[in-house]
Amino acid sequence: MAIKANLTIDQGTDFTATIDVKQSDGTVYDLSHHLVHAQMRKNVSTETKIDFIATHGSANGQITLKLTSGAAVATAESGTRGQAGYVQAQPAQVGTNAITSGRYLYDVEITDNATPNAVTRVIQGTVTVTPGITRIES
Numbered sequence: 001m002a003i004k005a006n007l008t009i010d011q012g013t014d015f016t017a018t019i020d021v022k023q024s025d026g027t028v029y030d031l032s033h034h035l036v037h038a039q040m041r042k043n044v045s046t047e048t049k050i051d052f053i054a055t056h057g058s059a060n061g062q063i064t065l066k067l068t069s070g071a072a073v074a075t076a077e078s079g080t081r082g083q084a085g086y087v088q089a090q091p092a093q094v095g096t097n098a099i100t101s102g103r104y105l106y107d108v109e110i111t112d113n114a115t116p117n118a119v120t121r122v123i124q125g126t127v128t129v130t131p132g133i134t135r136i137e138s
Helices: none
Strands: 007-010 015-020 034-041 053-056 062-067 075-078 087-090 102-112 115-130
Touching: 007 015, 034 053, 034 062, 053 087, 062 102
Parallel strands: 007 115
Antiparallel strands: 015 062, 034 102, 053 062, 075 087, 102 115
């Protein structure tokens, strides 16, 4: 069962959150050889999604979620997830300045490379995007 945690993202700013994943006995969950995916949506039936950049620190059990303030293209990131040399593309970012303020749902899931059909949801909750006031004009 996933832990519930709510997040707040300030529109137009860079966002980072770190999640400590633990075993049921309280020890650190070794995320070596795992993939991490995280998305937010307006509601469960919405097709439109916003992908987080999701990485982990392998054996330390920490997952990092990021969103950039501006648009960013998809990038490949190697050495942070899965087996050595494994490369998984990180999603393109729309930028928090393009996310409409309001309430969203999100979750974070991990997949073990050894058993790719074994998906575990580790955290879920709501995201509140607060509206930005300052706009830098070019």
